[in-house]
Amino acid sequence: MSGRIGKAAYKPVGVLLGLAAGAVAGMVFRQVWKLAAGDDDAPSATDEDRHWGEVLAAAALQGAIFSAVRAAVDRGGAVGVRRLTGHWPD
Template sequence: MRQQPKVEAQGGKAARVLYKPWGIVGSIVAALIARQVFTVVWTKVVPVDSEDPPKPLESEYSLGQVVLAATIQGAIFAVVKALFQRASARGFQRWTGEWPGD
């Protein structure tokens, strides 16, 4: 038997407005953490002289290397951002009693 997903209660407009600064700080922290995670993952995936991933306008890298770096970076940033947004929304809900989304 499949368990039904838990649906969060919708918050009011005030909750969404109050959550904005909370969400901005969470996004900044998430981006900093995602950058560090990506750096570690990138150095493990492609052991090269430079820790920096290839940028699209750096001609010494192939298109495949640039696309691989962008794909890994995008996936890591999306996952870390989603985790932080969800965790910060739950923390906000515990603090205020209102869900900030929807």
């Protein structure tokens, strides 16, 4: 598979994996937030009843979880494509 064809072939797979990663990351974040804060709902940035520290902690935790899940899913997808095609998707 040439470089361009490989990228084009992997693009739809990458989009689907990205959507799945977002959904998984959201579920993981909700569960971690429940355990960490004892609250079912994470604060939004515009929630006036929440303090700065709580809002920023929730945002940092959510970003870290999303990034880690996305990296794991992207890496797993690339490994899967290499196993199927023999080429690493660039």
